[in-house]
Amino acid sequence: xxxxxxxxxxxxxxxxxxxxxxxxxxxxxxxxxxxxxxxxxxxxxxxxxxxxxxxxxxxxxxxxxxxxxxxxxxxxxxxxxxxxxxxxxxxxxxxxxxxxxxxxxxxxxxxxxxxxxxxxxxxxxxxxxxxxxxxxxxxxxxxxxxxxxxxxxxxxxxxxxxxxxxxxxxxxxxxxxxxxxxxxxxxxxxxxxxxxxxxxxxxxxxxxxxxxxxxxxxxxxxxxxxxxxxxxxxxxxxxxxxxxxxxxxxxxxxxxxxxxxxxxxxxxxxxxxxxxxxxxxxxxxxxxxxxxxxxxxxxxxxxxxxxxxxxxxxxxxxxxxxxxxxxxxxxxxxxxxxxxxxxxxxxxxxxxxxxxxxxxxxxxxxxxxxxxxxxxxxxxxxxxxxxxxxxxxxxxxxxxxxxxxxxxxxxxxx
Amino acid sequence: xxxxxxxxxxxxxxxxxxxxxxxxxxxxxxxxxxxxxxxxxxxxxxxxxxxxxxxxxxxxxxxxxxxxxxxxxxxxxxxxxxxxxxxxxxxxxxxxxxxxxxxxxxxxxxxxxxxxxxxxxxxxxxxxxxxxxxxxxxxxxxxxxxxxxxxxxxxxxxxxxxxxxxxxxxxxxxxxxxxxxxxxxxxxxxxxxxxxxxxxxxxxxxxxxxxxxxxxxxxxxxxxxxxxxxxxxxxxxxxxxxxxxxxxxxxxxxxxxxxxxxxxxxxxxxxxxxxxxxxxxxxxxxxxxxxxxxxxxxxxxxxxxxxxxxxxxxxxxxxxxxxxxxxxxxxxxxxxxxxxxxxxxxxxxxxxxxxxxxxxxxxxxxxxxxxxxxxxxxxxxxxxxxxxxxxxxxxxxxxxxxxxxxxxxxxxxx
Numbered sequence: 001x002x003x004x005x006x007x008x009x010x011x012x013x014x015x016x017x018x019x020x021x022x023x024x025x026x027x028x029x030x031x032x033x034x035x036x037x038x039x040x041x042x043x044x045x046x047x048x049x050x051x052x053x054x055x056x057x058x059x060x061x062x063x064x065x066x067x068x069x070x071x072x073x074x075x076x077x078x079x080x081x082x083x084x085x086x087x088x089x090x091x092x093x094x095x096x097x098x099x100x101x102x103x104x105x106x107x108x109x110x111x112x113x114x115x116x117x118x119x120x121x122x123x124x125x126x127x128x129x130x131x132x133x134x135x136x137x138x139x140x141x142x143x144x145x146x147x148x149x150x151x152x153x154x155x156x157x158x159x160x161x162x163x164x165x166x167x168x169x170x171x172x173x174x175x176x177x178x179x180x181x182x183x184x185x186x187x188x189x190x191x192x193x194x195x196x197x198x199x200x201x202x203x204x205x206x207x208x209x210x211x212x213x214x215x216x217x218x219x220x221x222x223x224x225x226x227x228x229x230x231x232x233x234x235x236x237x238x239x240x241x242x243x244x245x246x247x248x249x250x251x252x253x254x255x256x257x258x259x260x261x262x263x264x265x266x267x268x269x270x271x272x273x274x275x276x277x278x279x280x281x282x283x284x285x286x287x288x289x290x291x292x293x294x295x296x297x298x299x300x301x302x303x304x305x306x307x308x309x310x311x312x313x314x315x316x317x318x319x320x321x322x323x324x325x326x327x328x329x330x331x332x333x334x335x336x337x338x339x340x341x342x343x344x345x346x347x348x349x350x351x352x353x354x355x356x357x358x359x360x361x362x363x364x365x366x367x368x369x370x371x372x373x374x375x376x377x378x379x380x381x382x383x384x385x386x387x388x389x390x391x392x393x394x395x396x397x398x399x400x401x402x403x404x405x406x407x408x409x410x411x412x413x414x
Numbered sequence: 415x416x417x418x419x420x421x422x423x424x425x426x427x428x429x430x431x432x433x434x435x436x437x438x439x440x441x442x443x444x445x446x447x448x449x450x451x452x453x454x455x456x457x458x459x460x461x462x463x464x465x466x467x468x469x470x471x472x473x474x475x476x477x478x479x480x481x482x483x484x485x486x487x488x489x490x491x492x493x494x495x496x497x498x499x500x501x502x503x504x505x506x507x508x509x510x511x512x513x514x515x516x517x518x519x520x521x522x523x524x525x526x527x528x529x530x531x532x533x534x535x536x537x538x539x540x541x542x543x544x545x546x547x548x549x550x551x552x553x554x555x556x557x558x559x560x561x562x563x564x565x566x567x568x569x570x571x572x573x574x575x576x577x578x579x580x581x582x583x584x585x586x587x588x589x590x591x592x593x594x595x596x597x598x599x600x601x602x603x604x605x606x607x608x609x610x611x612x613x614x615x616x617x618x619x620x621x622x623x624x625x626x627x628x629x630x631x632x633x634x635x636x637x638x639x640x641x642x643x644x645x646x647x648x649x650x651x652x653x654x655x656x657x658x659x660x661x662x663x664x665x666x667x668x669x670x671x672x673x674x675x676x677x678x679x680x681x682x683x684x685x686x687x688x689x690x691x692x693x694x695x696x697x698x699x700x701x702x703x704x705x706x707x708x709x710x711x712x713x714x715x716x717x718x719x720x721x722x723x724x725x726x727x728x729x730x731x732x733x734x735x736x737x738x739x740x741x742x743x744x745x746x747x748x749x750x751x752x753x754x755x756x757x758x759x760x761x762x763x764x765x766x767x768x769x770x771x772x773x774x775x776x777x778x779x780x781x782x783x784x785x786x787x788x789x790x791x792x793x794x795x796x797x798x799x800x801x802x803x804x805x806x807x808x809x810x811x812x813x814x815x816x817x818x819x820x821x822x823x824x825x826x827x828x
Contacts, residue, residue: 229800230681232611232773235674249660260649267644278702286694359646386643404650
């Protein structure tokens, strides 16, 4: 038996896995709070592994806790086709962000099983550890490690705000695997994800073919000043790192407004000062900020303004500035051939689709550094995400799942 | 035997108690990190109680952990003269802030003992719990409770950032006393304190007679927005409480600079956002800010600007604003008769003195709500405080201690 051109996924079977996942790490009403490497993350991993085994997949876990469910191909020596995303959530997260992509892979495999279809190449479905970065920074760290951007030992030494060490938590929940976290040859990587923006929903589209990502520049900086009394210390003798941080994030927000008319965004997402107490000026402040714009040249301008804002904030507040990390992502990173394949499926299946750029970071950005990669976006209501009000219904996944199925089979049978 | 006009304290005996205190809760080089109700606070309290007992004082501890060392008067039914300050420090605190005032009281009592002088009125020396507010907010909470500004039960329920409850910590360190925290009649309250500003040191003065405090307005506000993705969420749909907080503190700092020329100060001292993580806009941000100016009318203008800044920051960031607390302190709160008495001693002892206003909050501000109160300031090097570099030498206390001794005796023998 084989997959035919008319084969479709079992939408309600997929939905039942979404609903089961939504019982693990329940957050605010309708949402999830399933921080990476916590107990709920362990529980959902256990459920995912059980589903993989039920589907006849070979389960492998690497030293970063990435879980791979492997389905053998007719020629198992060929590089696999991979489908992945993440099962962890933000602290006030939704039920779909990342989760839909992992369970889409599971549904593809189950559909292949139903059809008795063995693809020529093996297929692997993946849950990437800590995509969100909501507990351990940076986000997408395990897919980054997989493609060689980060060292495993460095990742294991990451410390959360709650004091926990990444490697210790991996071990505690039983997901520190033996396989080195290092990508071998991969034929193609697919990731289905909710859009996390309002465009598909607003336009009534069933699906988006992701052509790339908004060029995004981010930085983590540390301002260092000196503790002193809030009262008598004259303004010009102050070195209040909290104020340096506040000035920096205010300036970043101003940059966002300046470029908003052509869809630019700038975000201050973190300010952690110390001691951060009434009565004393703060000695240190760590800030995270980023800028995003669809036009690469404009994004570069915004990034330069962000860097200047950090220097100016430090100078105004009499603090030293240390840039602890800088990053860039986005651009035309996805594979034209895979994009074309997904577009063809959208046309063949008569979906209401459009090309779209991602504005969020995804594990696919890391995979694209290593192998041909592409993404499929499905609509989410009003574009709300990273919030318990994130909402989708089963129908919103139908087109995306079926396009994913056939794109994967097409590629895996090459 | 009695105290004569020429009696002087034993400066090096006083200094030895400062040095002993500096061994308890050692912080950064030269400094202390003796957060209220921690183990080090317990240890220094034990030392203080031992010193009180050695000096023949009756020790009483109230339900807020305030420690009173009582020296009987000839007529023990008369309201006492009280000398107090605090033994807790900032997390990166110095060896003198508060401590000098408590140990000054001890030295006065020891000097009276040496002279065999029993004053007409009783004398009490006091260590006030949690002056600094570096662990539990608000600061000066136990002296505030003592004079009826706060309820004891409310204080006991205060929660620190480390999750500890005030009442539980009091019990844990064994300093939850049985005596109700409620001021009876008090004849006079004296507090000696390092200036915590640069004026006396810069002018080469031995001592400052505190006439009052800079009028100071403060507020604790909470901005409430909504979590959302840092990427796709358009600028005009954002409700990032972190940005509301950053804008507020930036505006407060601007107010400080605007009024700096006539010695105004404005401080953002705390911004605690949640979730405060890369990848998500923050739902809440708690901020603490204050303004201070020697001129009461100007201080009111600054306070009005601070309030407006909070509203504007909330509006710009699309967040709700809740004012959780507002306070005022300072002004001409100290007792003219006590101020006159201290000035007379400065003249009689031929000290190089000046009148000065306090720019910091002190327990004496609370006591002044209840009884005639006054403060004596001693110089500290370059005005540095709330920092391990806070520095004084024994000589810097000589004039202040001897003025305190004679002012207390004068008052207690009335």
